[in-house]
Amino acid sequence: MSRPARPVGPHCMAVAVLLAALGPAALAPLSAMAQTTETPATLTAQPPPASPQAFGLEVRSSDEGIRDYLTQHLDLQRYRSLSDLDETELARLLRDADVQARELLGTLGFFKPTLSWSQDKSGNTGSLGLVRVDVDTGPAARVSEVQWQWLGDVADDPQARAQLQAIEQQWTLPAGETFSQNAWSRAKNQALRQLLAERYPWGRILHSLALVDEPSNQVRLWLTLESGPPVRLGALQISGADKYGATQVERLARLPVGQVYRQNDLLEAQQRLVTSGFYDSVFVSLDAEGNPAQAPVKVELKESLRQKWVLGLGVRSDSGARVSAEHTHHSVPGLHWRSVSKLSVDKDLQSASLDLLAPxxxxxxxxxxxxxxxxxxxxxxxxxxxxxxxxxxxxxxxxxxxxxxxxxxxxxxxxxxxxxxxxxxxxxxxxxxxxxxxxxxxxxxxxxxxxxxxxxxxxxxxxxxxxxxxxxxxxxxxxxxxxxxxxxxxxxxxxxxxxxxxxxxxxxxxxxxxxxxxxxxxxxxxxxxxxxxxxxxxxxxxxxxxxxxxxxxxxxxxxxxxxxxxxxxxxxxxxxxxxGYGVGARWRSPVGPVRMDLAYAQALRKLRLHLSVGFTF
The missing domain is CATH 2.40.160.50 (membrane protein fhac: a member of the omp85/tpsb transporter family)
Incomplete structure (x- = not known):
């Protein structure tokens, strides 16, 4: 007889409540430990002896990831140090652990596992022996279909049709894919990000459901997205533009009134303002309480000092240690241009430069x-x-x-x-x-x-x-x-x-x-x-x-x-x-991409290490 289909949600772990199961008797040893006839003068600095374990726990699976996952998340681990457990209480905990293990495997897409629990008292692993569970996950469930429902302006506006279709076509958990709770969450989050990225910054997931059909080992997905109203950009609300003026901010931001909202436009405006050098920090955001027809754009600035010195000490992979000095003046008196003076010295390159840039x-x-x-x-x-x-x-x-x-x-x-x-x-x-x-x-x-x-x-x-x-x-x-x-x-x-x-x-x-x-x-x-x-x-x-x-x-x-x-x-x-050919590593660092390459020059028959920071084109 097959079990009926059941929904899977993010909170599907069974919780064993130990205090209710053990009652006041479990607290008696703890109370006794608090009593001692020794005075402080007779106490030694030796550490207290380790508490004996009631039982050991071993998870066995052909998949190392499954073994580590269950070992880490099973609540049964917390009760191993309770030395006064008896066989009846352990049997109750094992029943709860079996339910929890199946729920944990369900989050990974395994809804028909075989779990074999056993108890081995031959070793020295506690009064109740070694508890062992052999795990056969069985086949992973697969998505059978995805049902979409669209509410709000995105469902009716022909201009939003391409955005809607792109979200559905780029869905990362289509029919035929292996189901897991993490994959389900990632797919939903990506769909929502794509909706919020253009026209609809106040969209939301109204309803989502993953329905598991255990006999067929398949999952049906439902997702309802509500777009809310379309948003166009309103006037800039600039704060912190004291030294260099609001006009320069407007020109660098390039966010005209009436333009259709795109999240990337705001990010690029923020990047242009930061890279201009006039501002130490910039935050560009949409006023969530504004009128969607023309939502104000808030630009919060912290301006750079008029003058700045930067002294540097670094290493180049080809020429060793480097010393550098840089002076920036953001508003040269009388000219009001920005000047950047640089001096750099290492054993292979000595360089001096001056750049003047107008607003x-x-x-x-x-x-x-x-x-x-x-x-x-x-x-x-x-x-x-x-x-x-x-x-x-x-x-x-x-x-x-x-x-x-x-x-x-x-x-x-x-x-x-x-x-x-x-x-x-x-x-x-x-x-x-x-x-x-x-x-x-x-x-x-x-x-x-x-x-x-x-x-x-x-x-x-x-x-x-x-x-x-x-x-x-x-x-x-x-x-x-x-x-x-x-x-x-x-x-x-x-x-x-x-x-x-x-x-x-x-x-x-x-x-x-x-x-x-x-x-x-x-x-x-x-x-x-x-x-x-x-x-x-x-x-x-x-x-x-x-x-x-x-x-x-x-x-x-x-x-x-x-x-x-x-x-x-x-x-x-x-x-x-x-x-030249070789291998390398890339790191997404806070200051930009860091590249580390080990290359072999075929003509020279030598290896060379290359280090560089940033992406430029």
Whole structure:
């Protein structure tokens, strides 16, 4: 005779109430222990003897996870130290433990387990012996069907139809999947997050039910979601904008009145305000008590100090210890631009720079100018360079643009100490379409750099420099992670590049190009053994990133397996790729992604460790 279907909820554990079962007799030994004829002077510092156990407990299962789960959560564990238990009381506890064990297994999707309880008194495990339970979970239950019910505006508004369909199509516990309480909870939470993410920030789960049919070992799911009214953004309510004004906040936030609510828009506005450097903390939220037709957006700020010093001490994987100092002035007197001065020193690189950035206008374009001086040891050569730049930049939601004039000067060791100079006009364009930053799991990014200039000196040679790079993240599934595909290609078009500064040509190698090789160590091999920059660049990478799980639960760590290749030459027919491959780890740290890679350079037959922080494209 089959048992009827029964609902499964999150609170399905049986609780054994020991005091009611044992009565006042159980308290007598405790009262006796409180009485002693010894005075404090006769007491010793020795620890009290361990209380003898009434019984031992052993859970046996072919699945280590099931064994550990039941051992940890069975209430029977709490009663092992009650030495005055008798056989009758233990039998009552075992009946309760059998019920609880079946309920615990039910939360994992096992509704037809076989449990065999036994008692072994041959060992020295307490007065009642060793209690053993052999667990055969049987097959896991599977979802037979999912019934959806939609209430509120989302059920009737044609504009919300795509959002509704996306929630149902991306449901993570469809028919045929193995059922568990955790999977059921995760699926419901994801569906609710998708509903709240756009148009309906006040949506809710009105009703949910998982109904188990034990004879068929199947589960039927019902879920009712209520969207509430659609919400559009109202006026910004800004607090804390005392030094730098509310106008700048409005321009950086880019949340126009009347725009349909999207949770990601508020997060991106918050990120833009934080990364602007003018604010130490930013919190952007929707006023829950506002009118849904135009709900006010609250922007709470803590402004940065007008001036700030940052001193740093760090380590680079390639050049050892590094000392740095940075000074920021958020409103230079008379100019009201922000200035950032930096100084960095290690054994391979000494760098000094100054950047001046104007406040954004109504279209978010900003004037900027900068100067940078570097003295760097690049693998087997030394390079002294300087760069002066002036132009405008616009940082958008998905697209960044910039145009600027630039002066370059470089002196390469072994090049007769001649200084090469050039002046150029440049344009940069970057498009990003990633699902989230700074921890993207899917998406595409493309960047283009284009410049045209002329060399300076006795012989003036015009040239065109271009560089295209791309990054694609392709998801493979929840457990398989994703593929990261990166490519970079560029060239300098000129009749003669001998008078061009080295900084306008190409090297590759290092953390973000070909791992296993030192930074900028892949170039053109000269007759004297120096690795010089070249006019053609081609590089690419294929990386498999997979989440690291512990007992089925995702962690903040991922593993990576990769292969990189890159080549630099003065003739396309001479592009011979240098290969690097290896393994690595990724950590979702509070300051952004941390990458640790151990790479093998095939051409050098050497291992190299690479460390880097942050996601940039």
């Amino acid at each position: 954004p206008d109504a279209s978010l374009w900003r004037w900027n100018t900068s100067a940078k001086f570097d003295r760097e040891k690049l693998f087997d050569v030394s390079l002294q360079s300087q760069r002066w730049r002036a132009g405008r930049t616009q940082l958008g939601e998905r697209v960044d643009r910039s145009y600027f004039a630039q002066y370059d000067s470089a002196r390469l060791q072994g090049d007769l100490q001649l200084q090469r100079e050039s002046i150029s006009a440049n344009y940069g364009w970057t498009w990003r379409n990633f699902d989230s930053l700074p921890f993207p799991s899917r998406g595409l990014g493309v960047g283009v750099e284009l410049g045209s200039g002329v060399t300076l000196g006795d012989q003036r040679e015009p040239y065109v420099r271009w560089l295209v790079k791309g990054l694609g993240l392709v998801p493979l599934g929840t457990s398989l992670g994703r593929l990261a595909v990166r490519a970079e290609i560029g060239s300098v078009v000129s009749r003669d590049t001998s008078n061009l500064p080295a900084t306008q040509l190409f090297w590759t190698g290092g953390d973000n190009s070909v791992r296993g090789y030192a930074p900028n160590s892949i170039g053109v091999s000269e007759a004297d053994g120096i690795t010089a920059p070249g006019r053609y660049l081609a590089a690419g990478s294929l990386e498999w990133q997979r989440p690291i799980r512990i007992k089925g639960q995702a962690t903040d760590w991922e593993s990576a397996v990769f292969v990189d290749a890159g080549a630099v030459a003065n003739d396309t027919g001479q592009l011979q790729p240098q290969i």
